[in-house]
Amino acid sequence: MSLSPDKLDRIFELQEKLNLKIGVDPKSMDQQSKMQWLLNYTRAISQELAELVDCIPWKWWAKYQKLDLQNARVEVVDLLHFLISTAQLLGMTPDDLFEAYSKKHLVNIQRIEGGYHYKDEEDCRHI
Incomplete structure (x- = not known):
């Protein structure tokens, strides 16, 4: 089943180009390199999640905290970058x-x- 070109297709294209720019080409990697990059991406996702948490007033007892909506949106996009890279590394289209x-x-x-x-x-x- 082939879907018509859409925004998800475009996101995958853009992410592949970005990864190639920094020298990450899953098609030319051996298994060991893929495992290392899966670990790299997993760590990056974890860090981006922590940064997203920092945008949200999670300390229910602290009255000074405010939602940083703009930066929270940026962190979600950063997460998507790494999630798509991970999917590509796993051979997903x-x-x-x-x-x-x-x-x-x-x-x-x-x-x-x-x-x-x-x-x-x-x-x-x-x-």
Whole structure:
């Protein structure tokens, strides 16, 4: 199933160009390099999440904190950069990501509707 070109396709194109500019080309990497870059991206995602938390008044007891909406939006975009890079490193295309998202979305709905009383290791094996 091929989706028509859209914004997700464009995001993947832009991210691939950006990564190539800094010398990250998953197509030419061996397994060891891919594992290292997966770790790099995972750490970057973790850091970007921490930066997003810093934009949000998470100290419920502190009255001085304010939501930094503009910077929170920037951090979400930074997260997307690293998430798309990770998907590309794992060999995913925009169509692959959309299909996996759609399937996982249905699993999430089933979990919510079923009360999600226990973790079923098998409910995501088809994704």
